Amino acid sequence: MADLLELHRRLQDRFGELVHSVGSGDWERPTPCAEWDVRDLVRHLVGEQLWASPLLGGESVDEVGDRFAGDPLGDDPVAAWEAAAHASRAAVTEAGALDRTVRLSRGPTPARDYVEEMTFDLLVHGWDLARGLGSNTALDADAVDHVL
Template identity: 55%
Template sequence: MHDLVNHIVGEHLWAPLLLAGATVAEVGDRFDGDVLGNDPVKAWDRAQRESNAAFHRPGALDIDVHTSGGMTPGVEYAWQMTSDLAVHAWDLARGIGADDTLDEELASSVYAYIEPEVDSWQGIGVFAPPVKIADSARTQDRLVALLGRRP
């Protein structure tokens, strides 16, 4: 679970810099390795607070952002980060044996964003291949299955 939380915190440490116009090269390796230190909760609180502020800055969603995938519209970057948080919330809940239920509106919105894109992500190491489940399955199950997880 440490690696998952470290990944999530690291992603949110990047956001303020990228949304301020930094390139991936300018951020460099400053968030490589363990970004949690001795207090993972404090590390998360700081990262999410600064990321949240950066995304809510006026005009943040109207700019193009440097990402590892190239220049990305700010609104697209926000969707990527939201999707990452939603799916990893499910991963974390599963990993620690907690309730893995996602908010239905969140699951539906993220599914609607990801479903048309998932085929283009195959083979680049973003997610495992989709898992087959019934079309009648609840939205969150279809979402995580689409991203290679077994609900």
């Protein structure tokens, strides 16, 4: 079975492939997440990726505050995804990152658990995005085994 960082990388790459495949008329397509269209779903994952660097860097949710408020996608959702994914990957793969504690709204949490949650979200919402786009919805078997 692949390790956590490898699974995170693969699922992040897969989500990125899907983001790159979104056509100009696809952003408002529905997804299995009843309250989110494709743009909302991508916005959610971009936001999640943006939080990784400050949280893994030692900031608390309160310290980050409203830094990522608003629409992080702007006029170029693909570029927003790429920038957020790059920053997240750098933070997650930094030496010792998984051994830290992150300060979430629910309290101190092992960083490994936080990255597990991010990986789970990439798996589930990658499927949601693929479904919304009419793309291949096959799931990474190692990732499914890992999160179950």
